[in-house]
Amino acid sequence: MTAFTSPPMDTAQAGPPPPVYAKPGFRQRLLQRLGTRIALGWLLLVLLLALAAPLVTAYDPLSGGDNALQPPLSAGHWLGTDDLGRDIWTRVVYGTRVSLAVGIISAFFAVLIGVVLGAIAGYYGGWADALLMRIAEFFQTLPRFVVALIVIAVFGASLAKMILVIALLSWPQLARVVRATVASLRQSQFVDAARVAGMGHGAIILREILPNVAAPIIVIGSLDIASAILIEASLSFFGLGEPNLVSWGGMLNDAQQYLRSAWWMSAFAGLAIALTVWAFNLLGDALNDALNPRAGHTP
Amino acid sequence: MTALLEARDVSRLFPVRGSGSLLRARRMQTAVDQVSIAVQPGEVLALVGESGSGKTTLGRMLLGLTAPSSGQVLYKGQDIAQAPASALRDFRQAVQVVFQDSGGSLNPRHTVAQSIALPLRYNRGLAPEQAEREVDALLEQVHLPPRHFRNRLPHELSGGQRQRVGIARALASQPQVVIADEPVSALDVSVRAQILRLMFDLQQTQRLAYLFITHDLGVVRAFAQRVAVMYQGRIVEQGTADAVLDDPQHAYTRRLLAATPIPDPRRQQLG
Amino acid sequence: MNSGATADAAAPLLDVRHLCVDIAQGPRQLRVVEDVSLQVQRGEAVGLVGESGSGKSMTAFALLNLFPSPLARVAGGEVLLEGRDLARMDAAQLRSVRGARVGMVFQDPSSFLDPLMPVGRQIAEALVAHGQVDGSRARVLELIDLMELPQAAQVALKYPHELSGGMRQRILIAAALAMKPALLIADEPTTALDVTVQAGILKLLTRLRKELDLGLLLITHDLAVIAETCQQVHVMYAGQIVESNAIEPLFDRPAHPYTQGLLRSVLSPQSRAHDLFSIPGGVAIAGQWPSGCRFHPRCPIMRPGLCDTAVPELGSSGQGVDRCHLSGAPEAIHAWG
Numbered sequence: 001m002t003a004f005t006s007p008p009m010d011t012a013q014a015g016p017p018p019p020v021y022a023k024p025g026f027r028q029r030l031l032q033r034l035g036t037r038i039a040l041g042w043l044l045l046v047l048l049l050a051l052a053a054p055l056v057t058a059y060d061p062l063s064g065g066d067n068a069l070q071p072p073l074s075a076g077h078w079l080g081t082d083d084l085g086r087d088i089w090t091r092v093v094y095g096t097r098v099s100l101a102v103g104i105i106s107a108f109f110a111v112l113i114g115v116v117l118g119a120i121a122g123y124y125g126g127w128a129d130a131l132l133m134r135i136a137e138f139f140q141t142l143p144r145f146v147v148a149l150i151v152i153a154v155f156g157a158s159l160a161k162m163i164l165v166i167a168l169l170s171w172p173q174l175a176r177v178v179r180a181t182v183a184s185l186r187q188s189q190f191v192d193a194a195r196v197a198g199m200g201h202g203a204i205i206l207r208e209i210l211p212n213v214a215a216p217i218i219v220i221g222s223l224d225i226a227s228a229i230l231i232e233a234s235l236s237f238f239g240l241g242e243p244n245l246v247s248w249g250g251m252l253n254d255a256q257q258y259l260r261s262a263w264w265m266s267a268f269a270g271l272a273i274a275l276t277v278w279a280f281n282l283l284g285d286a287l288n289d290a291l292n293p294r295a296g297h298t299p
Numbered sequence: 300m301t302a303l304l305e306a307r308d309v310s311r312l313f314p315v316r317g318s319g320s321l322l323r324a325r326r327m328q329t330a331v332d333q334v335s336i337a338v339q340p341g342e343v344l345a346l347v348g349e350s351g352s353g354k355t356t357l358g359r360m361l362l363g364l365t366a367p368s369s370g371q372v373l374y375k376g377q378d379i380a381q382a383p384a385s386a387l388r389d390f391r392q393a394v395q396v397v398f399q400d401s402g403g404s405l406n407p408r409h410t411v412a413q414s415i416a417l418p419l420r421y422n423r424g425l426a427p428e429q430a431e432r433e434v435d436a437l438l439e440q441v442h443l444p445p446r447h448f449r450n451r452l453p454h455e456l457s458g459g460q461r462q463r464v465g466i467a468r469a470l471a472s473q474p475q476v477v478i479a480d481e482p483v484s485a486l487d488v489s490v491r492a493q494i495l496r497l498m499f500d501l502q503q504t505q506r507l508a509y510l511f512i513t514h515d516l517g518v519v520r521a522f523a524q525r526v527a528v529m530y531q532g533r534i535v536e537q538g539t540a541d542a543v544l545d546d547p548q549h550a551y552t553r554r555l556l557a558a559t560p561i562p563d564p565r566r567q568q569l570g
Numbered sequence: 571m572n573s574g575a576t577a578d579a580a581a582p583l584l585d586v587r588h589l590c591v592d593i594a595q596g597p598r599q600l601r602v603v604e605d606v607s608l609q610v611q612r613g614e615a616v617g618l619v620g621e622s623g624s625g626k627s628m629t630a631f632a633l634l635n636l637f638p639s640p641l642a643r644v645a646g647g648e649v650l651l652e653g654r655d656l657a658r659m660d661a662a663q664l665r666s667v668r669g670a671r672v673g674m675v676f677q678d679p680s681s682f683l684d685p686l687m688p689v690g691r692q693i694a695e696a697l698v699a700h701g702q703v704d705g706s707r708a709r710v711l712e713l714i715d716l717m718e719l720p721q722a723a724q725v726a727l728k729y730p731h732e733l734s735g736g737m738r739q740r741i742l743i744a745a746a747l748a749m750k751p752a753l754l755i756a757d758e759p760t761t762a763l764d765v766t767v768q769a770g771i772l773k774l775l776t777r778l779r780k781e782l783d784l785g786l787l788l789i790t791h792d793l794a795v796i797a798e799t800c801q802q803v804h805v806m807y808a809g810q811i812v813e814s815n816a817i818e819p820l821f822d823r824p825a826h827p828y829t830q831g832l833l834r835s836v837l838s839p840q841s842r843a844h845d846l847f848s849i850p851g852g853v854a855i856a857g858q859w860p861s862g863c864r865f866h867p868r869c870p871i872m873r874p875g876l877c878d879t880a881v882p883e884l885g886s887s888g889q890g891v892d893r894c895h896l897s898g899a900p901e902a903i904h905a906w907g
Contacts (some may be wrong), residue, residue, distance in 0.1 A: 189398050189403040192359075192398075194406075195364060197471075198472070211408055212407075487621040488832060488835050489831060489853070490848060492837070492847050516839045518837055520837075520838075520839050521837050554766055558765050558769035559839055560765075560769070560797065560798045562793050562794040563821065564798075564821050567797070567798050
């Protein structure tokens with residue numbers, strides 16, 4: 001190749017940035033399926049009922065009356081009454097509070113513990129990682145329900161205890177996922193770049209790594225809410241729930257003798273449990289799809 | 300003259316995965332074997348080697364990202380492993396990096412402005428408003444009009460544009476040495492020289508020193524004053540670019556030259 | 571387009587005529603390869619060179635209908651292999667052609683080798699797929715030998731991860747040549763390899779071409795590699811062929827401004843700092859092709875009114891053809907000064 005002499009170089013001209021094709025936004029992706037929209041609608045309804053319970057009910061959920069075992073569509077009791085004369089509709093509505101409280105608070109603590117421990121294990125590795133993962137394994141191998149049963153049976157029933165127990169049993173799964181994601185992100189070049197830019201370890205974990213872990217955390221979090229509600233319902237069904245609170249599981253417990261004769265005592269509570277758990281599961285699924293836009297995206 | 304950045308007799312060993320058990324020590328693999336190399340202020344030193352030569356590991360040690368198994372990494376004569384916090388801060392500010400694939404070295408969730416602002420906020424301690432102005436100035440320096448580019452995400456840029464962002468980020472700390480690890484290998488041919496020219500001009504105006512890690516001998520001659528050739532963890536030849544490329548002493552250097560295809564059909568050495 | 575000596579003696583082994591490839595994007599069809607024509611003779615190495623977005627890989631996939639995405643398809647033109655049109659064949663006929671008459675080698679050897687199977691068996695699979703079960707073991711050893719890999723019997727028993735990158739690529743070439751095809755298509759076969767390993771592979775390909783009278787279509791972005799191995803070159807830009815010629819005339823007297831710029835951009839150990847040259851701007855993106863000549867926004871001799879409105883056709887210039895309105899004009903000879 002003959003050697004040319006160069007013309008005056010134009011180092012500029014990076015060219016325009018490639019066009020950004022409009023992709024469906026997060027909300028669109030989330031809401032694109034009908035099932036998700038129904039699930040979200042249901043959850044919104046549950047939330048509203050929980051917040052506005054006194055406004056939409058006319059009776060005291062705990063004290064009964066004379067009108068025992070009235071079937072649905074009776075006068076003044078559109079869902080009927082139970083064996084102690086308590087209005088079913090009122091109890092279902094007040095039950096939302098317990099379910100949501102247990103579900104959300106225990107999931108919140110599980111996420112908190114799981115993220116902190118998982119991030120430490122994933123980022124620092126070494127003995128911290130080994131120790132934390134052994135602890136997580138220990139908790140994970142305990143059968144959730146049986147442990148909850150034992151703790152509450154031995155130490156007494158209360159909402160706070162139930163939330164604590166469920167949180168302690170749920171954090172390991174989240175921690176493992178966080179640990180794995182953090183460990184792999186730690187190797188990425190942009191973390192290297194952050195170190196070279198002068199960021200300390202703490203800042204790197206918070207600003208660079210955790211935002212990229214948010215997606216699996218959100219998904220597992222919502223699934224944790226669903227399973228927490230289910231565990232609570234099961235415990236209450238066995239009579240281990242807090243006695244002075246209305247919960248759907250408790251309603252099922254009350255309805256045991258009346259499964260055939262007064263089907264409405266169990267049916268509506270059971271339906272509420274099933275729909276709420278299903279809705280949270282579906283939400284978790286939809287969030288997973290929406291937060292991972294690469295799936296199905298044409299390159 | 301004290302070298303700006305220096306590796307003195309550094310080695311780096313890695314345990315071989317799967318080797319070793321409760322009773323046997325794990326086998327170690329030597330990625331870098333007692334290498335000494337120095338970058339003088341304002342010079343361009345090319346580090347040439349193929350995969351497995353240890354050049355990237357050496358680069359990481361010089362950046363303080365990986366600790367050497369033995370030997371020292373010195374910044375202005377001071378061992379960075381022993382340096383007090385203030386000296387370490389100086390080191391962090393003075394030694395920057397441009398990676399091969401800015402797609403991987405830019406946080407996919409950060410905009411261009413956010414990525415460039417990081418060293419401004421941390422290495423130079425600038426307040427947010429100051430940092431914003433500085434980001435725009437840096438984007439201008441690399442010929443990316445801020446208006447169009449500051450809010451882009453990495454995947455919305457072409458390869459050449461991403462490299463420019465990487466360069467802007469490296470310049471943000473006002474460094475004295477930039478370690479460039481294969482900065483143009485992933486780019487199209489017609490764009491490579493744009494980036495090289497940009498780096499060349501910046502070097503002239505800002506008196507930067509470069510450690511240019513590459514496997515491409517064509518880039519070396521166009522850009523570097525000195526060359527070090529690495530093979531299997533060792534430096535096998537070092538010298539001025541002209542000397543090494545015109546009159547290679549070591550067999551591996553000769554093999555490398557012989558293997559490099561020449562864009563001249565009349566001089567086929569591989570056919 | 572023929573190199574001087576061999577006139578139109580034999581019909582070409584591969585004759586691609588006006589090939590077009592579309593990719594479905596939503597309701598629209600995006601044309602990523604337009605009007606590509608090229609020929610490969612037996613024993614000849616033809617290079618197809620272009621950067622990202624040029625459509626060169628899509629062209630390679632189109633020849634055997636091996637698109638990685640179901641959204642891509644051949645939208646027009648003919649692909650004649652030994653006289654038969656591959657573009658019109660159904661799946662069964664194509665299967666009988668792939669491997670048997672045409673072999674293909676891709677860029678990253680690791681993705682095309684099954685990590686769980688010894689490599690000898692993977693080469694044998696190519697034979698078995700075409701009905702050659704007997705004598706396959708001997709043929710496999712023969713092929714590994716042909717690839718210049720010592721101790722063929724031992725190599726055949728190894729798993730892909732036990733071999734180096736260069737060896738893996740040689741295994742893929744062996745598998746591609748198992749049924750003695752007449753044509754080998756290699757898409758960036760050495761891009762992922764070290765330069766010393768690349769040298770070995772290129773030497774091997776040239777030797778095979780001469781010994782087996784193999785037609786070779788080499789697709790790459792690396793002009794130096796083309797200079798070392800090919801006799802004919804086609805330069806692609808933005809989905810079209812912008813210049814075709816024999817290798818020496820193309821390097822001596824490139825006609826199209828893009829080719830000239832590309833050649834100037836190539837760095838070799840002989841280049842110097844002041845030789846740093848690059849074509850301003852960035853490569854055109856599919857779907858956003860500039861009007862008229864697709865290179866015009868970056869072209870130093872662009873003539874307003876002509877180059878930005880009229881689409882240039884391929885016309886002959888010297889020994890080759892190029893797609894430039896100003897081909898032959900005085901300013902076009904050294905477009906970049």
